[in-house]
Amino acid sequence: MLSSTYFGTGPLGDGDRGYGRYSNPTWDPFEEALGQLEGATLPGLLYASGLAAVSSALSLVPAGGVLVMPSHSYAGSLVMATELAEKGFLELRTVDIADTDAVLAQLAPADGRPANMLWLESPTNPMLGVADIRALTAAAHAAGAVVVTDNTFSTPLVQQPLTLGSDVVLHSVTKYLSGHSDVVLGALVTSDAGLRATLLHHRTIHGGIAGPFEAWLALRGLRTLALRVERSQASAAVLAERLRTHPRVGSIRFPGLPPIPATNGPRAR
């Protein structure tokens, strides 16, 4: 709805229908649909961009807390975390997310502080590293950390991190979910009412809200997600096979299959 203010007599606060930064009715159907797709018991939260959602999610790290993050996370997420660490707001530990033992070692090191947040991105953009979400999430919880999983590259049709134990799921809605390259949006989803209230308050106060027209476009795009995911997976499988047998390709990364050495063997470059 293209309106910044609403007539009403109810309370005015996070999520209330009174002012366009608190809520917008056009966000609701997308937030409800994404929540259901991710297997959450609560609606998602739409943001102005994927990075606005990253900023909100990182705000869950307490001052001076420890953040464990994939060394091949999406570059913007990594830059944000690095800059927060450089300012002394948190301690950043980067790890190869596909190396489960290495991540476990960083979550609860014998000679260091346990992590406050485990950031997962699986597969990572662009290196396509795949994390064992269930095992890492269990270990993170045992260490007392909250787990955020960037599910942008998988989509909820391939993987639902909340059902694997993650506390919060993140999307750059800009990508698969909206699917038409006509909007920049982000989203967070959680089934934890306390976490959702904290994130909603952060969105309200920091102002990273979605425009209603973009929200409407994203919902339109979401309706074709299943068709697009199916086709892109089929195309990727064909490409992976073609590249695997190409004489000039040494190796390929394709998370749909175990690591594939090219049939022609790795080549020196």
Ligand SMILES: Cc1ncc(COP(=O)(O)O)c(C=O)c1O
């Ligand atoms: C995995 C992943 N997470 C987050 C982002 C950030 O999203 P946005 O560009 O919508 O701010 C991107 C963008 O490329 C991404 O690929």
